Amino acid sequence: MSDKPLMPKATAVWLIDNTALTFDQIADFCGLHPLEVKGIADGDVAQGVRGINPITNDQLTREEIEKAEADENYRMKLSKKKVVVPELKKKQKRYIPTSRRQERPNAIAWIVRNHPEVPDRVISKLLGTTKQTIQAIREKTHWNSANLEPMDPVTLGFCTQFDLDMAVQKAADERARLEAEGKLPEGATLQPAEDTTAAEEEEETSSAPDLDKVFANFGSSDD
Structure with a gap:
């Protein structure tokens, strides 16, 4: 952790204007050169910089300033933070059982069908797959396309519900912004998931044989 205050020049401006500290004391506390502090006092350096009170942001105490004002040889010390912010642990990769890894294409198909607005790079990171695989599933050129069954990636254990919701929300916000x-x-008019699903069902229905016509022809055939 640094032993110098944040925004040292702004802190120096405040100390010059509000205390009787020497240039050397201010320079030592702020990590600046004494001549630079003198330049700030003369208006040659940091023009337009607004002073920041180091007391209100818990970087210095009034007692420490008074002690330094009473002894020009005293060097002020930066206050210790009252609240210690723990370091964030590096997010570990989610463990996926070997038996479930073969279901990854189904998880990709689920997102592609239900949330087509989520970009490939986000799906790749979310499910731990490649953009090539995602593209193949989007274009139905995947080697196993005929047998894919879209399945919720959360249920399969590839991601958490929170991560999935965040990915979908960010994609929606980005699309709205664009x-x-x-x-x-041009041409990026993504349809809602229900429209996409309806289109697929309509396509399957249209490809099925018309049973009414089959039976009608059967009834009218000659014996």
């Missing part, structure tokens, strides 16, 4: 700015790429 639309508002008129920067949405």
Whole structure:
């Protein structure tokens, strides 16, 4: 942790204007050169910089300033933080059982079908897969496309519900921003998931044989 205050020049401005400290004392506390502090006092350095009170942001105490004002040889010490912010642990990769890893394409298919607005790079990071695999599933050129069954990646254990919701929300916000700015790429008119699903069902229905016509023809055939 640094033993110098945040925004040292702004802190020096405040100390010059509000205390009787020497340039050397201010320079030592702020990590500046005494001549630089003198330049600030003369208005040649840090022009327009607004002073920051180191007392209100818990970097210095009034007692410490008074002690230094009474003894020009005293050097002030930065106050210790009252609240210690723990360091964030590096996020560990989610363990996926070997038996479930073969279900990854199904998880990809689920997101592609239900949330087509989520970009490939986000899906890749979320599910630990490659952009090539995602693209193949989007374009139905994946080697196992015919047998894929879209399945919720949360249920399969590939990600948490929170991570999935965040990915979907960010994608929606980004798309809304691009639309508002008129920067949405031409042709990028993503349909809602229910529309996509309905289209797929309609396609399957249209490809099925018309049983009414079959039975009608059967009834009208000659014996």
